[in-house]
Amino acid sequence: MEIVISVTAKVAEYLVAPIIYPFTYCCTYKTNFEKLNNEVDKLKNARDSVQYKVDDSRIKGDGIQQHVEEWLIAANKEINEVEILIEDREFKQPLSKKAEREANAIVGLHEKGRFDSVSFRTIPEETWLKSTQDFMHFESRKSTLKEILDALSNRNFNMIGVYGMGGIGKTTLVKEVGRQAKENNLFEKVISSRVSQTPQIKEIQREIAEKLGLKIDEESETVRAWRLLEQLKKETKILIILDDIWGSLDLEAIGIPVADDNGGCKVLLTARSQDVLSCKMDCQQNFVVDVLNEKEAWSLFKKMTGDCIENGELKSVATEVVKECAGLPIAIVPVAKALKNKSLYEWRNALRQLKRPFLRSFSGTQAVAAYSTIELSYYQLEGEELRRTFLLIGYAFISCVKDVICYGMGLGLFQNINTLEEARDRAHTLVDKLKNSCLLLDGDTTISIASRVQHVFAVENETSWPDKDTLKVCTAISLFNTNISELPQGFECPQLKYFHIRNDPSLRISDNIFTGMTELRVLDFTEMHLLALPSSLGLLQNLQTLSLDFCILGDIAIIGDLKKLEILTLRGSDMEKLVEEMGELTQLRLLDLSYCFNLQVIPPNVISSLSRLEELYIGQSPIMWGKVGGVDGERRNASLDELNNLSKLTSLEILIQDEKTLPRDLSFFKMLQRYRISIGYDWWSVGPWDGISRKFKLKLTNGANICLNEGHIMQLKGIEDLTLDGLPDMKNVLCEPGREVFPKLNRLQIEHNGNLVRLVDTMDCTPAPTIAFPLLESLFLRDLRNLEEICCGPLTAESFSKLKTIRVEGCDKLKNVFPLVIELTQLRTLELKNVFPLVIEKCISECHFQATYMQNDDQCSSHVNINNMLENICREMDKTQMKRFYPIKLYVQ
The missing domain is CATH 1.20.58 (Methane Monooxygenase Hydroxylase; Chain G, domain 1)
Known part of the structure; x- marks a missing residue:
């Protein structure tokens, strides 16, 4: 059973x-x-x-x-x-x-x-630690440099001083000391901070802490000092350079250890007076930086002017000029630049000016020489326009050319200028001339000249205020990081053209502040709290430029009264909505709303009312274009169609988050000379300014109604950086018979397109061949599942000839990178990710690598041995070709 x-x-x-x-x-x-x-x-x-x-x-x-x-x-x-x-x-x-x-x-x-x-958080290293270009290799400097380094090596010294007159080269010398000290491993870290005439303890603490990678948020100077002191005591070998000390400075109040048991921290100070170092700072050893001797001064002067000064009568005049410069590098360099390639009579005239007696608030013959030589360079500048630009940069504390444009246009500085684009070119030209003349080095002297020549009152970190008589003749007031709590009531400035207050949010401003300055042409309040603009602002009927950058703003409707306003910048300011009154600024030529991260609403018809607008910047502001709201369904926000009413628009930075709001009529594209347009991206993904003037980024999702065949993109002139993400209807990037394909394009990125078969197809184009991407340096292709080849058909030799970087990722059907007829002589980096071995073989062999190992089809079909195969390829590369493409990088993932 x-x-x-x-x-x-x-x-x-x-x-x-x-x-x-x-x-x-x-x-x-x-x-x-x-x-x-x-x-x-x-x-x-x-x-x-x-x-x-x-x-x-x-x-x-x-x-x-x-x-x-x-x-x-x-x-x-x-x-x-x-x-x-x-x-x-x-x-x-x-x-x-x-x-x-x-x-x-x-x-x-x-x-x-x-x-x-x-x-x-990354810890930034002083940039000058890696450069020696500013250091003058003269024997007098070399010996002093060696002595300072020896003193820093001495365990008995923890505080050392360097002194000499202004412009003698102290800062340059101590930076070279710091660079060599770090290079020779005397210190692991070297950090510096400029003290200036009125020390700002919190600012010095912040700068030192930042360079240490230490975050100190406490408001109390005492607590901040304790935090900094504890950190510095932990450092084994650190050198702190405190530059330009004018009097007693309490290092312990800053948080710098000064006792004998200060560990590995040493301090190097610079000052204009030996008494400051010896008596007020108790430095253990001091070193003087003297003027250049006659031979060194002549050598430096000759380096700046060239060998021409060795000839004939000019040499005797040049010798006298160098003598009047009194061995001061800050005098020698700008004078030499000013007189280079000038006629003999100009040299003689310059010499007479250098010898001219005058009264100044400076003491000492060398200080007088420094001022005199820079003043001479000022008068040697060609034309009133360049001289006024030099003074403006000084008293306005300008650090970027954009401010030169905005202030210069408002003050009527530029001559025979009709457009902002012309003003931009002129400003860049003027700034370059000043740089070449070495006249952007000494702000104090510039302000001194401006004070005498143009009656300018410009102060930084000061609490003083000019008297009434001075204000009556004053043409410019510039207050930077001041400690003034409140401006005088109703002060009279009938000649004032320029008024600038920066970084003083606690300053109280009266409602009638502008009553006595009706001739004002430029007003700049930066980093201020302005919950309501003063009502007297409406009296400024001559105002041309208004800047309210990085301010906390409340009611700004009064702006609508400024009928002659041409430039309005509200960069980085805190506001959610523009006022309708802004549409009354019919003379406006520039509107800057960059980095207004809370700005979402622009009332309808405001932009279209600005018919003279030439430049519009709203590239990082999340405007809700064309949104509808309200119980009656009325549109509550501006439409992009309004841009077509701006017939003079040449510069545009704009973010369009919803690509569906893009109008079909994009005729304004044709007028743009400079642009950064992002369509279909979030505001935080736009990225920082990268110096590219013509950039276009387009990202489409299903349902977006944009057709490339209508030529929207090709209406944009001279695109330099192009990103195309999506675009399901695109079969090839473009080929129009008889024309260049993107002749100015430097960078191209295409991704997430399943229908793209090739980038350039010239098979049916006549006349042929076509010039395609002659200046393209970077090409990035990602997730193009049907891409078979980059180009097809006849092309000229200039096509793709500048390519340096190729990145290909997720392009499964790509047969090769480029055909053999395309010479990639500039190629430096080839990145291939998520591609089959056969594609790798094609890519490498047709970039003129010798890849005999890859010719076996069986090996090409192996997924496992990709990295091994690439190693063998690199071994078997011809040495000449490897040198030609070095450093090639191959990435396979």
């Missing part, structure tokens, strides 16, 4: 098993792959979230944690492997088991991706 049962059971097993097993397998197979799909989607979301944080941190200049970067690499690798696994299901049983293992691995990887922080 047991035998019968056993046999029966066995028969049942053979009969039932073939039926149950496939059913069980199918269920398990489906479950495993569903689980794998779910887990990889979760990992992708986690990966994208971490990547966004990483990208944002990099934009801010922060470093990225190494374990975060390693996790991103591992996540990308796992995602790529799983995608291959999901696509290849022919061998179901083993793949089902592998799917289960991969799903479990992804769960573990996902858990590891929960980071509290992805970045860390």
Whole structure:
């Protein structure tokens, strides 16, 4: 009976098993792959979230944690492997088991991706620590330099001083000391801070802490000093340079250790007086920086002017000129620049001016010589326009050319200028001339000249205020980081043309402040709290330029009264909506709303009313273009159609987050000379200014109604940087018969397009051949699943000839990078990610690498040996060709 049962059971097993097993397998197979799909989607979301944080941190200049970067690499690798696994299901049983293992691995990887922080603050190193270009290698300087380095090596000295008159070269010398001290491992860190005439303890603390990588947010100077002191005591070898000390400075109040047990911290000070160092700072050893001797002065002067001064009568005059410069580098350099290639009579005239007696508030013959020589260089400048620009940069504390344009236009500085584009060219030209004349080095002297020549009152870190008689003749007032709590009531400035207050949010401004300055043409309140603009602002009917950058703003409707206003900048200011009254500024030529991160609403018809507008900057402001709101359905925000009413618009920076709001009529594109246009991106992804003047980024999603065939993009003149993301209808980037394809383009990025077959197709173009991308240096192609080739058809030799970087990722059907007829002589970097080995073989061989190892088709079909194959390729490269393309980088993931 047991035998019968056993046999029966066995028969049942053979009969039932073939039926149950496939059913069980199918269920398990489906479950495993569903689980794998779910887990990889979760990992992708986690990966994208971490990547966004990483990208944002990099934009801010922060470093990225190494374990975060390693996790991103591992996540990308796992995602790529799983995608291959999901696509290849022919061998179901083993793949089902592998799917289960991969799903479990992804769960573990996902858990590891929960980071509290992805970045860390980077510690900036002084830029001058890596450069020697400013140091003058004269024997007198070399000996002093060596003596200072020896003193810093002495364990008995922890505070050393360097003194000499202004403009003698103290700062340059101590920077070279710091550079060599670090290079010779005397110190691990070298940091510097400029003290100036009126020391700002908090600012010095902030600068030193920042360069140490220490964050101090406390308001109390005492607490900040304690934090800084504790950190500096931990440093083993650090040199702190405090430049330009004018009097007693309490180092302990700053947080700098000065006791004998100060560890590895040493201090190097510079001052104009030995008494300051010896008596007020108790330096243990001081070194004087003297003027250049006669031979050194002549050598420096000759270097600036050239050998021409060795000839004939000019040499005797030049010798006298150098003598009047009194061995001061700050005098020698600008005078030499001013007189280079000038006629003999100009040299003689300059010499007479140098010898002319005058009264100044300076003491000492050398100080007088410094002032006199810079003043001479000022008078040697060609034309009133250049001289006024020089003074404006000095008393307005200008650090960028854009301010020269805005202030210069408001003051009527530029001659025979009709447009802002012309003003921009003129400003750059003038600034370059001043740089070449070495006249952007000494702000104090510039302000002194401006004070006498133009009755300018300009102060930094001061509490003083001019008397009434001075104000009546004053033409410009510039207050920078002042400690003035309140401006005088109703002060009279009938001649005032320029008024600037910067970085003083606590300053109280009366409502009638502008009553006595009706001739004002330029007004700049930067980093101020202005909950309501003074009502007397409406009296400024001659105002041309108004700047309210980085201010906290409340009611600004009064701006509408400024009928002659031509330039209005509100960069970085805190506001959510523009006022309708701004539409009354019909003379406005420039409107800057950059970095207004809270600005979302511009009332309808405001922009279209600004018919004279030439430049509009709203590139980082999240405007809700064309949105509809209200119970009556009335449009509450500006439409992009309004831009077509701006017939003079030549410069545009704009962010259009919703590509569906883009109008079909983009005729204003044709007029643009400078632009940075981002369509379909969020405001935070626009990125910082990178110096590119013509940039266009377009990202489309399903449902966007934009057609490239209408020539929208080609209406833009001279695109330098082009990003195309999406664009499902695009079959090739463009080819129009008889024309160049993007002749100015420097960078091209195309991604997420499943229909693109080739970038350039000239097969049917006549006349041929076509010039395609003659200036392109960087090409990035990503996720173009149907891309077969980059170019097809006849092209000229100039096409793609400047390419330096090629990055290809996720282009499965790409047959080769470029045909052999294209000479990539400038190629330096080739990055290939997520491509098949066959593509790698084509890419490398047709970039003129010798890749004999890759000619075997069996080896090319192997996924496992990609890295090994590339190593063999590099070994077998011809040395001449390797040198030609060095340093080539091959990335395969």
